[in-house]
Amino acid sequence: MPRPQPKTTISCRLLFFRSCANISKSSEGEMDDSFQRASLYPTTLLVPGLPANCPLLASWSGPQRLVLFPRPTEGARQWAGLAQVSWDAAQWNSITRRLANQSHGYFLSLHEAGREGEGQSLQGSDILLYSRYFRSALHECVLGLRGRGSSSWEHERQAQVFSTMALVWHLVEILFIEVLPAGCLVKQLVEWVTWAGQERDKKRLKEILGHTPPDSHHGYWRMVYRLVLTGRLSEARNLLAHHSAFSAREDVSHNCSRVWTSCWGRLRWSDPPPPSPEESSNGWQQWRREVTARREAGAFLSLRQLQLLSRCAFVNTHLFPQVLSGEEEVFSEPEIVGSCESWYELMVARVLFTTPLVMSSDYDLVYSAEAAMKTFGVVSPEPLDSLLLAALKHSPLEVVYGAKLAEFLIIEYASSLLAHPSLWQVAMDYLSECPTQGRHHMVLHLERIPLTSARKAAKVLQLCRKFQLKELEESVCRVMAMKELRSGRLGAAFSWCLQSQDSVFAAFLAERYFTSYQTLGEFMDLDLLDNLGAAMLISKKLTFLGKYREFHQLFADGEFRPAGQLLVSLLTSGVVPKRFWLTLLMDSLPLLNLKDEIVFSSEDTVALSHCLQQLTSSHSRIDQSQSTSKSHDSEKAPPPDQSSKLSLLRVALCRNLALATLQEAELS
Amino acid sequence: MEGDQPSSMFEAKPINTDHKDLIHDVSYDFYGRRMATCSSDQSVKVWDIGEDGQWRCTSTWKTHSGSVWRVTWAHPEFGQVLATCSFDRTVGVWEEQIGDQKSEAHWVKRTSLVDSRTAVNDVKFAPRHLGLQLASCSTDGQLRIYEAPDVMNLTQWSLNHVLSCRPGTSCLSWNPSTVHSPMIVVGTDDPSTSAATQLLIFGYSEETRSYHVLAVASKDVDIIHLVPSGTDAYHGTKLDVRHPAHFDHQGAQVWRVAWNVTGTNPRLIGRRWLCATLER
Numbered sequence: 001m002p003r004p005q006p007k008t009t010i011s012c013r014l015l016f017f018r019s020c021a022n023i024s025k026s027s028e029g030e031m032d033d034s035f036q037r038a039s040l041y042p043t044t045l046l047v048p049g050l051p052a053n054c055p056l057l058a059s060w061s062g063p064q065r066l067v068l069f070p071r072p073t074e075g076a077r078q079w080a081g082l083a084q085v086s087w088d089a090a091q092w093n094s095i096t097r098r099l100a101n102q103s104h105g106y107f108l109s110l111h112e113a114g115r116e117g118e119g120q121s122l123q124g125s126d127i128l129l130y131s132r133y134f135r136s137a138l139h140e141c142v143l144g145l146r147g148r149g150s151s152s153w154e155h156e157r158q159a160q161v162f163s164t165m166a167l168v169w170h171l172v173e174i175l176f177i178e179v180l181p182a183g184c185l186v187k188q189l190v191e192w193v194t195w196a197g198q199e200r201d202k203k204r205l206k207e208i209l210g211h212t213p214p215d216s217h218h219g220y221w222r223m224v225y226r227l228v229l230t231g232r233l234s235e236a237r238n239l240l241a242h243h244s245a246f247s248a249r250e251d252v253s254h255n256c257s258r259v260w261t262s263c264w265g266r267l268r269w270s271d272p273p274p275p276s277p278e279e280s281s282n283g284w285q286q287w288r289r290e291v292t293a294r295r296e297a298g299a300f301l302s303l304r305q306l307q308l309l310s311r312c313a314f315v316n317t318h319l320f321p322q323v324l325s326g327e328e329e330v331f332s333e334p335e336i337v338g339s340c341e342s343w344y345e346l347m348v349a350r351v352l353f354t355t356p357l358v359m360s361s362d363y364d365l366v367y368s369a370e371a372a373m374k375t376f377g378v379v380s381p382e383p384l385d386s387l388l389l390a391a392l393k394h395s396p397l398e399v400v401y402g403a404k405l406a407e408f409l410i411i412e413y414a415s416s417l418l419a420h421p422s423l424w425q426v427a428m429d430y431l432s433e434c435p436t437q438g439r440h441h442m443v444l445h446l447e448r449i450p451l452t453s454a455r456k457a458a459k460v461l462q463l464c465r466k467f468q469l470k471e472l473e474e475s476v477c478r479v480m481a482m483k484e485l486r487s488g489r490l491g492a493a494f495s496w497c498l499q500s501q502d503s504v505f506a507a508f509l510a511e512r513y514f515t516s517y518q519t520l521g522e523f524m525d526l527d528l529l530d531n532l533g534a535a536m537l538i539s540k541k542l543t544f545l546g547k548y549r550e551f552h553q554l555f556a557d558g559e560f561r562p563a564g565q566l567l568v569s570l571l572t573s574g575v576v577p578k579r580f581w582l583t584l585l586m587d588s589l590p591l592l593n594l595k596d597e598i599v600f601s602s603e604d605t606v607a608l609s610h611c612l613q614q615l616t617s618s619h620s621r622i623d624q625s626q627s628t629s630k631s632h633d634s635e636k637a638p639p640p641d642q643s644s645k646l647s648l649l650r651v652a653l654c655r656n657l658a659l660a661t662l663q664e665a666e667l668s
Numbered sequence: 669m670e671g672d673q674p675s676s677m678f679e680a681k682p683i684n685t686d687h688k689d690l691i692h693d694v695s696y697d698f699y700g701r702r703m704a705t706c707s708s709d710q711s712v713k714v715w716d717i718g719e720d721g722q723w724r725c726t727s728t729w730k731t732h733s734g735s736v737w738r739v740t741w742a743h744p745e746f747g748q749v750l751a752t753c754s755f756d757r758t759v760g761v762w763e764e765q766i767g768d769q770k771s772e773a774h775w776v777k778r779t780s781l782v783d784s785r786t787a788v789n790d791v792k793f794a795p796r797h798l799g800l801q802l803a804s805c806s807t808d809g810q811l812r813i814y815e816a817p818d819v820m821n822l823t824q825w826s827l828n829h830v831l832s833c834r835p836g837t838s839c840l841s842w843n844p845s846t847v848h849s850p851m852i853v854v855g856t857d858d859p860s861t862s863a864a865t866q867l868l869i870f871g872y873s874e875e876t877r878s879y880h881v882l883a884v885a886s887k888d889v890d891i892i893h894l895v896p897s898g899t900d901a902y903h904g905t906k907l908d909v910r911h912p913a914h915f916d917h918q919g920a921q922v923w924r925v926a927w928n929v930t931g932t933n934p935r936l937i938g939r940r941w942l943c944a945t946l947e948r
Contacts (some may be wrong), residue, residue, distance in 0.1 A: 059693075062700035067683070082683040082694060082705070084723075089679055450699035466848050475796065479744045486747060508820060666813055 020320075053304035062418045064088055090154045091421035095144040100136040100417060102483060104426045106130045109435055124177065131173045138166040164384055167196060171391050185359060186352050190231045193348045197341060201226070209242065219401035224308065228348035236426070249576035332375050340376070344388060365392050407434045411441055424449055428463055439467065447472055451479055460497065474500045481505060491525025498532075503539040510541035511577070515546075518583055544575040551587070564591050572613050581615050582642065585649055592652040602660040609653050616646055683723055685713060689735075689757055697741040697748075704750055706736035714775070727764075727775055732756045737789055743796040746819055750766070751802055752773070753788035759804050763822055778822035783812060789837060795844045801828075803852055805837040811854055811870070817819075831879055833868050849874070851882065886921075 046236040061067045065086040092100070093391050110130050145159035174188040204223060211217040220239075227236035302461070331337075331350050347369045355364040369392050378385060417427040424445075431442040446469070451457040457480050464473040477500035484492040490513055497505045517523055529549045536546040547570055554563035567588055572574055576584065588608060591599045600608065689708035689860060696703050701714040704721060714727040734755035742749035745791030748764035759781040766773050786807040794801035800816040802825070813829040816822060843850070850872035871882040 059695065060705070061696055065700075067694050067703075069694060081685055081690065083680055084683055085680045087679070448699060450701050473796075475745055477804075481748050482745060486764075 061086075064416075088416075088419065091158075092423060095141055096142075096158060097420065097423065099137055099141040100423055100426060103134060104429060106133050106137075107433075117367055128173070130176050131169070131177050135166055135173070138162050138169070142166065147417055153389075162194065167192075168384070168387050168391065172389060175391055175394070186348075186355075186357075187231075189348045190352060193345050194230050194232075205239070206238070209472065213242070222339045225336060229336070229339065229345070231352055279292060331371075337375055341374045343376035343378055343385070344369070345377055348457070361394065366426060378389065410434050411437060414441070415445070417597075418445055425459070425463075429633055432467065441502070443472055447475065451476065451483075454480070474502045474505075476500070477502055478505055481509070485509075485512075491528045494525070494528050498535045498538070501535075501538050506539040507541040510539060510545045513545060514580055516615060518580070523552075540575050541577075548584075555591075560591055560594060560597060561598045564588070564604065567591070568600070568604045568607055572607050578605065578615070580620065581611060582645070585612060585615070586645060589649060592656045598656065598659050598663055600660060602657055602664060605653055605657040605660055609650075609657070612646065612649055612653065672885065686725070687711070687713065692736065693738045693912055695739050695741055698744050702748075704739045704741065706731070706752060708735040708738040710734065710736060710754075712736060712739055712750070714764075716723070726773060729775055731762070731777075732736055732758065734787070737769070737787070738794050740792050742800065745796055746800055749778075749822065750910045751791045751792075751793060753791035753804055755787045757784050757787055757806075759784075759788055759791050759802070760804070760891075761822055761825070762934075772928065779825055779828075781812075781814060781825060783827060784808075784810065786810075790841055792842055794842050795846070795927075797846050798842075798850055803840055805840045805854055807833040808834065809833045809837050809856075811840065811852070827878055829865045831870060836849070850879075852879070 041091065056068050057071050058066050058068050061084060062460060065084065068083045068085060071079070110126070113126055124193075142159045142163045143239040145155045145162070151487045170192050174192055180188070201223075204219060206219055208217045208223055226235055227239060254545055274425040331346065336349075337346060340349065350368045350372060351358055353367065355368070357363070358364045366389075369389055373381070373385065373389075381389070389664055411434060414430040416428070417423040428442060428446065431445070434441075446460060446463060449456070449460055451460065457476055457526070460475055460476055464470075464476065477496045481493040481496040484496065490509070494509055494513070498510055515526075523529060526549075529546065530553075532542070536543045547566060549569070551563050551566045554560075554566065573583065585608065588600075643663075670689075674886055677744040685705055685707075687709055688758070691705055693706050693709050694703060695705075701717050704712055705867050706712045706713070708858060710730050710732050711728055712731045713725050715723040716726050717723055732754035736754045738751050739750060739752045742751070743802050745859045752760045752761045752762070754760075754766065761776045761781070763778050764773050765776050770941075781804070782807040782938075784804065788804050788806050791802060791804040794803065800819045800827050802814045802816075802837045803811060803812045804814075808831060811829075811831040812827060813831075814825045816825050818824060833854050834856050836856045839855045842851050845851075848871075851869060853869045855867050870879040874880050
C-alpha cells in the first residue's frame with residue numbers, strides 16, 4: 001500500500017502510444033489498408049505533482065490534451081486532484097501559424113490551377129513557382145523564429161525543423177521539379193549547398209580579411225578550400241591573392257591568376273543561358289588540360305596547399321578512359337573533409353570536380369553521396385540523411401505508395417492543425433482535397449468544433465452546405481437552437497431551426513411557441529412569424545402557427561369573413577392538436593357575436609359545433625377515467641372557468657346557426 | 669519519434685478540485701470546453717474553461733447518497749444534460765437551468781433510475797444518431813438500456829433492454845460509428861472470472877429488435893481485431909476476434925473501455941492502453 005506522498009515531489013510515468021502508418025514493414029508497393037495498425041512509438045513523460053507509484057486514470061481533454069488522476073485504491077487517501085497534460089502546445093505560435101496560412105494559400109492555388117487545367121497536368125513552371133513561394137515562406141518562418149529577442153529552446157527546435165525541411169525541399173525541387181539540361185544540375189547543387197550557409201561564410205570571410213596578414217588566421221586555408229570546393233573560384237582567387245607569399249613570389253601569383261581567370265572563364269560557369277552539353281563538356285576538358293599543363297610545368301609546386309587544390313581539379317571524368325583513380329582519394333584528405341560542414345557539401349564538391357555533367361538520374365550522384373557519407377564518418381544515418389539519400393536515389397515514397405500515402409499525410413497534417421483553434425478552417429480545406437477519407441474525417445472534426453458564437457456556427461454551417469453535410473447542418477442548428485431555448489429566446493431558436501429546414505425540431509418549437517402564447521396571451525417575436533414565408537411548409541405545426549397568425553392579422557384588419565373561413569379550415573384540417581382547440585374555438589367567439597354580419601355559414605357553424613362536441617366528450621371521458629384511476633394525462637379535466645367558456649361557445653354557436661340558416665333561406 | 673521526448677515539449681499543470689474525497693471520474697462535454705468531476709464525497713462539480721485557458725468551477729452539488737462512480741455528458745443537441753451513477757444503486761439525470769443572471773446556472777434533477785439492485789458502475793449516453801438513450805451496468809452484471817422517447821421531456825425514460833453479463837461489470841462504451849448498427853462493449857472487472865470472458869460486445873439487430881452478443885474477448889488480449897464473418901442467427905454481423913499484436917503487460921484488469929472516434933477501435937484501458945480494431 002503506497003504511503004501518501006506530498007504533492008510537490010516525484011513524478012509518474014505516462015506512456016504515450018502513437019499509431020503511424022506501417023510503411024517500413026509493408027512489402028514493396030503494398031500499402032496497408034488500415035493505417036492504424038501496429039507500429040506504435042512509445043513516448044514517456046514525467047508528470048510532476050502526482051503521487052508516485054500509483055495507477056493512473058486518464059481522460060482525453062481535447063486535441064493533444066489529457067487529464068490524469070490517480071486511481072483510487074482502498075484505504076489510502078491519495079491526492080484528490082487532477083493533472084492536465086498538454087503537448088506540442090507551442091507548436092502553433094504566431095510565426096508558424098503564418099507559415100500554415102501561407103502554405104495553405106499555395107496549396108489551394110495549386111489545386112485550383114490543377115482543376116482549371118481540366119485533366120491536363122500542371123505546367124512545370126506553375127509547380128516551380130509555388131515551390132519557390134513555399135521555400136521562401138519556410139525561410140521567412142525560420143528567420144522569424146530565430147530573430148525573436150530571446151529565442152527559446154522550443155523556437156530553436158522549430159527553426160531547425162523548418163530549415164531542414166527547406167533543405168530537403170530545395171533538393172527535391174532541383175532533382176524533380178526544375179530539371180535543366182546537363183551541366184546545370186551541378187550548379188544547382190552548389191547553390192543548394194551554399195544557400196543555407198551564405199551569411200555565415202560572408203561573416204567568416206570578412207573576419208579573415210580583417211586580419212593582417214589574412215593567412216595567419218587559423219581559418220584561412222579552410223576558407224580557401226571551402227570556396228574552391230563550392231565553386232566560388234573567383235572569391236578563392238581573391239583570397240589567395242591576399243596570401244603573404246604571393247606578394248613575394250610574383251610568378252606564382254601570376255600563374256595562379258591565369259589559371260583562375262582564363263581556364264575557369266572558359267567554362268562560362270555562370271553565364272545565362274546555360275551552355276549546351278557539348279559546350280560544357282568542351283569547357284571542362286579544356287579546363288583540365290590547362291590545369292594539367294600548368295601543374296606539370298610546376299606552377300603549383302611552391303605551396304603544398306595549392307598542389308592539393310590542383311589535384312582536386314585534375315580528377316578525370318568518364319570522358320577520359322584513363323582514370324587516375326588515385327586522385328579520387330583527394331576527397332578523403334582530412335583537410336578537404338574538414339572544410340566541409342556536412343557530408344552533402346563534400347558530395348557536391350566531389351560531383352563538381354569529378355562528374356560535373358551529371359544528370360539527376362545518374363548513379364554517379366548516389367555513388368558520390370554514399371562515398372561522401374562514408375568519408376564523413378556517418379555511421380548511423382539520421383532521418384535527414386536518409387531522406388536526402390532517398391531523394392538522390394529517386395525513390396520518393398509517393399512513387400512507390402501512390403496517392404494513399406499522400407492522403408494519409410494530409411490528414412495527419414490537418415489533424416495537427418486542429419490543435420490550434422484559429423486554424424480549423426485551414427484544416428478543413430486540406431481535408432476537402434482528400435478524395436477517399438477526407439470527407440469522413442471532415443465530418444468527425446467539424447462536429448467537434450465548439451460553437452462559441454453565432455458567427456462561428458455560421459462559418460461551420462457554410463462549410464456544411466458547401467460539402468453537403470446535411471445531417472451535420474441539422475445537428476449544428478439544433479445545438480444553437482437549444483442554447484437559445486434554454487435562455488428563453490424562442491424566436492432566435494426558431495431562426496436557427498429554419499436555417500437547416502429541420503422539420504422535426506420545427507414541429508417541436510411550434511408547439512412550444514403556441515404553448516407560450518396560451519400562457520402569455522400574446523405572441524412573442526412576431527417578426528419571425530410574419531416573415532416565415534415558404535419556411536412555413538417544413539412542418540405541419542409550423543404551417544398551423546403561420547396560418548394562425550394570419551388569422552389574427554385578418555381579424556385585426558377587420559376582414560372577418562376571411563378570418564372566419566381560415567379558422568374553420570384550421571380546425572377541420574386536422575393540423576391542430578386537440579389541446580389547442582379550445583383556444584381556437586374561443587377565438588371564434590368574437591366573430592360569432594358580431595352584431596352586423598354573420599361570418600360563419602350554417603355549414604361552418606355545424607363544423608365548429610362538431611369540434612366543440614368532440615372536445616367536451618373527450619373531457620368527460622377524462623373526468624370519468626380520472627375518478628376511477630390515478631393516471632396523469634397531459635389533458636386535464638376542464639377547470640370551472642373552462643366549462644363556462646364551453647357553455648358560452650355553445651350558446652353563441654346555436655345562435656349563429658339559427659341566424660345563418662335564416663339568412664341562407666332568405667337568399668335562396 | 670523513438671525514445672523519450674524532451675520534457676519541455678510537454679506542459680503539465682495541476683488542477684485543484686476541492687473535492688473532499690477521491691475522484692472517480694472526469695468527463696468532458698462534446699466540445700471539450702466543459703468538464704464534470706465526481707467523487708466519493710457524493711458530489712459532482714462542473715467546470716468551464718475560461719478565455720485564459722483556466723478551468724473554473726461553476727457548479728457543485730450533492731448528487732447521490734453514496735460515492736459517485738461515473739459522470740457523463742449528453743450530446744449538446746439535447747441541451748446541457750449530465751448522467752451520474754453511484755454506489756447507492758441509482759442513476760441520476762441532471763439538466764442545467766439558467767437563472768436570470770448567467771452566473772446563476774444550477775443543475776436540476778430530472779429523474780432517478782432505480783431499477784438496479786446493486787451498485788451501478790458505469791453510465792453512458794448513446795451516440796447522438798441513436799436518439800436520447802442511456803446505458804448503465806451494475807455489479808450484478810446487468811446492463812440496462814433506457815430511452816427518453818420525448819427528447820424534451822427528461823423526466824420520462826423507458827427501460828427498453830436488460831442484458832445479462834457476468835457479475836462484476838465495471839465499464840461500458842457505445843460504438844460511436846454511424847455506419848454500423850448500435851453496438852456496446854462491456855468490460856468485467858471481477859478478478860474471479862475465468863480468463864474467457866472479460867469483454868462482451870453486444871450488437872443490436874433490427875429483426876429481433878434486441879441486443880445480442882456479437883463477440884467475446886479474453887483477458888489476455890492486447891489488440892483485438894474484430895472482423896465481420898458472415899451473419900449469425902439474428903442476421904447480425906458475427907465478429908471474429910483476432911490478435912494481431914501484443915504489448916508486454918501482465919494481465920491488466922479492465923477498468924475502462926472506449927471506442928475511438930471513428931468507431932473502429934474499441935480500446936480497453938487497464939494499467940496501460942490496449943487497442944482493438946473493427947473492420948467494416
